[in-house]
Amino acid sequence: EVQLVQSGAEVKKPGESLKISCKGSGFNFATYWIVWVRQMPGKGLEWMGIIHPDDSDTRYSPSFQGQVSISADKSINTAYLQWSSLKASDTAMYYCTRRVDFWGGPQVEYNWFDPWGQGTLVTVSS
Amino acid sequence: SSELTQDPAVSVALGQTVTITCQGDSLRSYYVSWYQQKPGQAPVVVMYGNDNRPSGIPDRFSGSSSGNTASLTITGAQAEDEADYYCNSRDSTAYHHVVFGGGTKLTVL
Numbered sequence: 001e002v003q004l005v006q007s008g009a010e011v012k013k014p015g016e017s018l019k020i021s022c023k024g025s026g027f028n029f030a031t032y033w034i035v036w037v038r039q040m041p042g043k044g045l046e047w048m049g050i051i052h053p054d055d056s057d058t059r060y061s062p063s064f065q066g067q068v069s070i071s072a073d074k075s076i077n078t079a080y081l082q083w084s085s086l087k088a089s090d091t092a093m094y095y096c097t098r099r100v101d102f103w104g105g106p107q108v109e110y111n112w113f114d115p116w117g118q119g120t121l122v123t124v125s126s
Numbered sequence: 127s128s129e130l131t132q133d134p135a136v137s138v139a140l141g142q143t144v145t146i147t148c149q150g151d152s153l154r155s156y157y158v159s160w161y162q163q164k165p166g167q168a169p170v171v172v173m174y175g176n177d178n179r180p181s182g183i184p185d186r187f188s189g190s191s192s193g194n195t196a197s198l199t200i201t202g203a204q205a206e207d208e209a210d211y212y213c214n215s216r217d218s219t220a221y222h223h224v225v226f227g228g229g230t231k232l233t234v235l
Contacts, residue, residue, distance in 0.1 A: 110156070
């Protein structure tokens with residue numbers, strides 16, 4: 001079964017650091033782009049960034065560039081999302097998901113996200 | 127970055143047909159995918175590549191896209207279809223970047 005399993009809920013104080021994880025199984029983890037998505041309480045989905053575990057090529061949404069760090073360890077099929085100094089506004093559910101590419105000839109024609117991890121709830125409060 | 131616009135809320139009577147729309151300039155160039163999210167659960171893909179339905183998704187779900195508008199149609203809506211629906215496509219401003227619509231809350235009456 002193809003799945004992504006995320007680390008458990010976290011409760012942190014402002015200014016603290018945090019690293020959450022997303023472990024893949026049932027597929028060749030290194031060869032798929034892994035995406036992180038934020039969902040603030042009662043709000044919609046926001047794309048944060050993407051990483052290719054095989055070479056750690058990483059891209060960030062302009063909204064999250066410099067605010068978080070995305071990394072991966074292909075030897076243990078795990079991607080990470082990290083904060084160096086949390087803010088109350090980082091309180092949200094964070095999802096990882098796998099990008100599936102459909103190749104129409106020599107380039108990717110379209111892609112979609114499947115499966116999704118179960119989500120990691122991060123609560124930042126003093 | 128690109129933007130995708132969805133109606134915040136739509137309702138449908140049980141067994142009737144409902145269409146959820148998504149508008150944005152990026153849809154003129156790129157395919158759309160749709161995600162269903164029920165309360166307390168992670169999103170699930172219900173349509174990709176505009177009109178491809180993943181295995182396990184009921185055939186009452188269908189998709190289309192034309193110009194700057196994509197649509198997800200549920201023919202014969204069921205109570206279990208009540209959820210938030212998000213559209214998604216590539217962001218035309220940078221490769222690998224994507225954008226999500228704001229989401230549509232579907233209520234089945």
